[in-house]
Amino acid sequence: MANKSLSSVVILISGSGSNLQSIINNADNIGIKIDCVISNKIDAFGLERAKNAGIATKVIDHTQFATREDFDQNLTQHINTFNPELIILAGFMRILSAKFIDAFAGKILNIHPALLPKFKGLNTHQRAIDAREKFAGASVHFVTNKLDSGEVILQKSVAIEANDDALKLAKKVLEQEHILYPKAIQKVLQR
Ligand code: GRF
Secondary structure, rough: OOOOOOOOOOOOEEOOHHHHHHHHHHHHHHOEEEEEEEEEEOOOOOOOOOOOOOOOOEEHHHHEEEEOOHHHHHHHHHHHHHOOOOEEEOOOOOOOOOOHHOOOOOOOEEEEEEOOOOOOOOOHHHHHHOOOOEEEEEEEEEOOOOOOOOOHHHHHEEEOOOOOOOHOOOOOOOOHHHHHHHHHOOOOOOO
């Protein structure tokens, strides 16, 4: 029987889902129940991870919708069937419409592979190397209508070594993301 003290969450993915895997592995420890993993891509490996963990999955293929708003409306309807406390973006590669974000204000978390407010957007690791930063890192933040600009919940920095290229750095940061995201989720739920 489901434990009523667990917080219900829905996780959105688009790809490999290594952060999803870490959240699955830590779900009991941090007191969450993952009600559904939703992917906008049918071939996202994260869907296999969810299925292997016995978690419900749903594909909502964005290419099947005429507009971003239509896709987001469908996504909203599906999420609402679970009435989750949090919506966790874990490598979800779609910009969400203002309507979607407003509907779930204060409940959407994202992990970004940079030390925000530095390096919002894409190609964060190469940009950090090019800027001769000493540290890269990851940030878990609330999602607002301004890209990668919501309140930061937790961050972890990683030293950039002289021989790091973007790939090496991404790997080091990703390892830290896996530790950081479950902690940040727990922190938000304890507020
Ligand atoms: C991570 O680097 C995360 O910071 C970014 O997308 C990537 C997702 O990786 N938002 P994975 O799908 O969790 O392996």
